[in-house]
Ligand code: SF4
């Protein structure tokens with residue numbers, strides 16, 4: 463017992479002090495898109511290796527590469543095959559966005575969709591001090607494991623005023639994981655309806671955003687957006703605990719959402 467206590471004391475405080483630190487190089491495989499010129503359809507390497515059709519190349523005088531993080535499962539294959547460094551490993555955990563469009567990265571120097579279709583919520587500051595969140599899990603549970611990890615001593619999500627609760631009646635925020643197949647669509651809707659207004663909805667993980675590898679399958683599991691309105695998107699399969707914390711902080715109005723380029727009015 464004394465040995466164990468002295469070991470624990472020798473370790474000191476393990477909680478990471480810096481909010482949203484730069485991504486660890488070991489966290490390999492989640493792509494970023496630079497403004498480097500792409501070789502175009504003549505190469506097509508990334509399009510061919512991507513298992514989820516998350517990448518498109520619009521060929522022209524200057525080929526444009528668009529990569530949808532909302533469909534990406536972070537396999538890292540595109541990073542490995544890209545000869546021009548147009549696709550590289552990301553250096554940030556802060557990847558949560560306030561619109562679906564902001565998940566689409568491009569090497570063109572401007573946002574792919576120039577007219578912002580959905581206006582992000584402006585009343586999120588009401589959750590600034592604290593938020594109580596209910597999780598609805600409809601997937602493989604890896605995203606849930608990362609939500610669990612965000613509460614451990616290293617990340618300590620509770621220090622930001624974020625509390626996971628058991629009932630939607632007590633919840634301000636709804637965290638959805640998994641692709642929301644047919645069997646979970648009605649329970650998800652009912653959970654959302656059981657929450658009092660104002661409430662905020664966060665889709666956690668590629669499945670919850672687009673259906674991921676289940677997209678367009680027989681279970682009609684194409685993500686949460688088609689069932690209830692989503693306010694914040696946290697990409698990744700599964701997302702890192704810091705990315706989950708970033709998503710909830712965005713939902714609380716305490717952190718800026720990720721934007722590759724400023725929106726251009728269209
Ligand atoms: S890292 Fe994402 S975008 Fe790249 S090949 Fe894998 S799934 Fe596709």
Ligand code: SF4
Pocket residue numbers: 601602603604605639640641666667668669670674698699700701
């Ligand atoms: S996004 Fe990935 S980790 Fe999360 S539920 Fe889907 S398959 Fe599992």
